[in-house]
Amino acid sequence: MSVTYFVYSPDLLQYSFHQEHPFNQKRLELTLDLIKNLNLINSSQIIAPRYATDEELSLFHDPQYVKTVQNADQNKVELLSNFGLGTEDTPVFKNMHEASSLIVGGTLRAAEMVMSSIQGAHGVNLSGGLHHAFSGRASGFCVYNDCAVTIHYLRKKYDARVLYIDTDAHHGDGVQWAFYDDPNVLTLSIHETGKYLFPGTGDYTERGEGQGFGYSINVPLQAYTEDESFLEVYHTVMTEVARGFKPDVIITQNGCDSHHFDPLTHLSCSMRIYQEIPRLAHLLAHELCDGRLIATGGGGYDIWRVVPRAWTWLWAEISGQKLENVAIPEDWIARWQPESPLPLPNTLLDPLEELPIMPRREEITSKNRLTMEKTLLYYPKLG
Numbered sequence: 001m002s003v004t005y006f007v008y009s010p011d012l013l014q015y016s017f018h019q020e021h022p023f024n025q026k027r028l029e030l031t032l033d034l035i036k037n038l039n040l041i042n043s044s045q046i047i048a049p050r051y052a053t054d055e056e057l058s059l060f061h062d063p064q065y066v067k068t069v070q071n072a073d074q075n076k077v078e079l080l081s082n083f084g085l086g087t088e089d090t091p092v093f094k095n096m097h098e099a100s101s102l103i104v105g106g107t108l109r110a111a112e113m114v115m116s117s118i119q120g121a122h123g124v125n126l127s128g129g130l131h132h133a134f135s136g137r138a139s140g141f142c143v144y145n146d147c148a149v150t151i152h153y154l155r156k157k158y159d160a161r162v163l164y165i166d167t168d169a170h171h172g173d174g175v176q177w178a179f180y181d182d183p184n185v186l187t188l189s190i191h192e193t194g195k196y197l198f199p200g201t202g203d204y205t206e207r208g209e210g211q212g213f214g215y216s217i218n219v220p221l222q223a224y225t226e227d228e229s230f231l232e233v234y235h236t237v238m239t240e241v242a243r244g245f246k247p248d249v250i251i252t253q254n255g256c257d258s259h260h261f262d263p264l265t266h267l268s269c270s271m272r273i274y275q276e277i278p279r280l281a282h283l284l285a286h287e288l289c290d291g292r293l294i295a296t297g298g299g300g301y302d303i304w305r306v307v308p309r310a311w312t313w314l315w316a317e318i319s320g321q322k323l324e325n326v327a328i329p330e331d332w333i334a335r336w337q338p339e340s341p342l343p344l345p346n347t348l349l350d351p352l353e354e355l356p357i358m359p360r361r362e363e364i365t366s367k368n369r370l371t372m373e374k375t376l377l378y379y380p381k382l383g
Contacts, residue, residue, distance in 0.1 A: 002291045004319040005113045006041060007106040007125040008032055009048045014099040015127065017091050022264060023141040027303035028126055030336060031311045037329040038312065040321055047113065049106030049125070052149065056108065057101060059152035060145060060178060062136035069143060070097040084138035100143040103127045107146040108153060110294050114249065115158055120291025122282075122318045126311055129253040129298030131172040132199060139174065140198060147253060147296060148178040151185055154249060163247035164188065165238065167277050168255025168298040169265040171202030171218070175253075181212040186245045190234055192258070192267050193220035204375040217241055219375050222364045223266035226355075229365040230258065230269050231276055233372050240376060242284045248292065250285045254278070255298025256310035260356055264301050268358055270350040274310035278317040293318065304340040309348050325349040 013025045035041050057066050068083050072092045080086035093099075103125075110123025131147050132140030147164065154160040164179075166172035166189040179185035194200040208216040219233050242250070256274055258267040278295065285293035295318055300307040309328075316323045325347050333344050358364065 002120050002122055002320070003117060004045060004122040005110060005124065006032075006046050006315065007049050007110050007123065007127070008046050009102075011102055012049065012106065012127040014095060015103055016099070017093050017141070021091070022301045024303050025127065027300060027307040030303060030308040031126060033335070034308045034312050034328070034332050035315055037332040038323075038326070040312070040316055040319065045319070047109060049102050049109050049127070051098070052101045052104035052108055052144075056153065057104060057144060057149060059156065060135055060148040065136040066097075069100065072096050083136065084134075085143075089141055090138040090143065096143060103130065104144050104146040104149050107150045107294065107296055111150050111154060114292050114294055115154070115160075120286070120289075122285075122291065122293045122295070124295045124315060124318060126297035128296035129168070129255060131166060131168065131253050131298065132170070132174045134174050134177070140170065142174065145174045145178070147172075147175050147251060150294070151175070151179065151251065155184060158248070160248040161245070162186070163242055163245055163250045164253070165250065165281060166191070166253040166255075166298075167234065167258070168253055169257040169262065169267055170197065170255065170299055171199055171220070172253060173199045173201045176202075176206065176216050176218075179212065180208050180216055181210040183211045183215050186215045186217065186241065186247070188217040188238065188241055190219045190230075190237065191221065192223060192225070192265055196223065197265060204371055207378060214379060217375060217379060219368075219372055221267065221371070222367050224268045224358050224360065225258075225364055225368060226268050226358055226361060227270055227272045229368045230267070230273050232365075233368055234273075234277065235280060237372060237375065238280060239284070241379065242288060244379070247289050249289055249294065250281060250292065251294045251296070252278070252281050253296050253298045254311070254314055255300055256307055257299035257301055259302065259306045259310070261302040261306050262300070264299075268356055270355055271306075271309055271313070272349060274313045275317070275349075278314045282317055304336070304342055305345055309345065312348065323348060
């Protein structure tokens with residue numbers, strides 16, 4: 001039985017741009033409280049994050065960029081904009097470096113626990129998954145890229161082959177470009193097409209370059225994709241890619257902004273996909289790499305109705321606890337309903353009668369299937 005660790009500290013809530021910003025880390029507090037209310041965690045499983053050192057950050061990030069983040073409060077707006085800071089998406093906030101490096105350190109802490117365990121441990125850092133940041137530039141609410149730093153750490157310290165799986169509705173661009181020419185890191189991103197959504201990348205033709213050709217896998221989904229089509233793509237592509245690549249460790253980015261409630265995206269999935277996404281990742285980790293699995297968070301902008309439920313499914317699956325469509329505890333609803341601008345859900349899954357009906361379902365499914373076939377057509381049969 002694998003040990004599963006949950007990285008958390010109230011200090012992680014300090015990654016906060018401003019009150020009206022869509023990226024709201026209160027979702028971490030909401031999620032952990034729901035997990036506790038469902039008796040899915042004990043205190044021995046919760047471990048504190050640590051701060052990433054400058055040396056660790058520089059495994060991926062340009063030292064000049066790190067220095068700019070450290071001194072962001074004193075820098076002029078013109079200089080900051082050269083580094084993607086001080087923008088509407090990624091404004092400067094007090095102690096930004098400390099808050100950001102703690103998130104990176106949280107994912108590194110999860111990686112350390114996973115790689116040092118002889119039992120094939122699992123580690124979860126829901127504050128992580130900041131997949132848009134580049135080596136020398138912030139982007140898309142992300143200051144530092146904890147996933148890219150951690151993959152570099154795993155490559156340097158353990159010479160590990162890393163499979164990175166990203167199911168955020170937004171393309172995992174920062175991680176993809178970081179390893180675009182590296183055959184020891186395979187990035188798989190299943191996301192909404194960038195035709196109308198940030199960051200506008202992630203076409204199936206983005207396959208890597210040089211020795212890394214074939215090791216970047218993208219499946220851009222049509223807007224208004226529903227559960228059945230999403231899961232068909234996910235199960236088919238991920239199973240073939242993971243078994244072909246044979247990783248030493250798996251990192252997952254578990255953005256939960258593909259739900260039809262999410263205010264920033266155009267997919268139309270339900271909570272059902274958040275049952276299935278971690279289930280397959282968990283199975284493949286045990287099948288292929290002795291259970292070594294590191295799970296991060298990511299996007300998710302309906303922090304009241306979607307994120308806590310989605311990440312509760314993630315934790316339950318990875319920690320080996322079976323859940324049905326259980327009722328959400330009344331104590332959790334009573335605590336948070338006064339703050340929520342919307343009625344909170346009563347069950348962990350969405351009632352079928354409340355799911356939207358997409359009139360173009362067959363057309364969308366057909367287009368997604370064609371994209372998937374094109375993606376796999378050019379995927380090298382690794383062995």
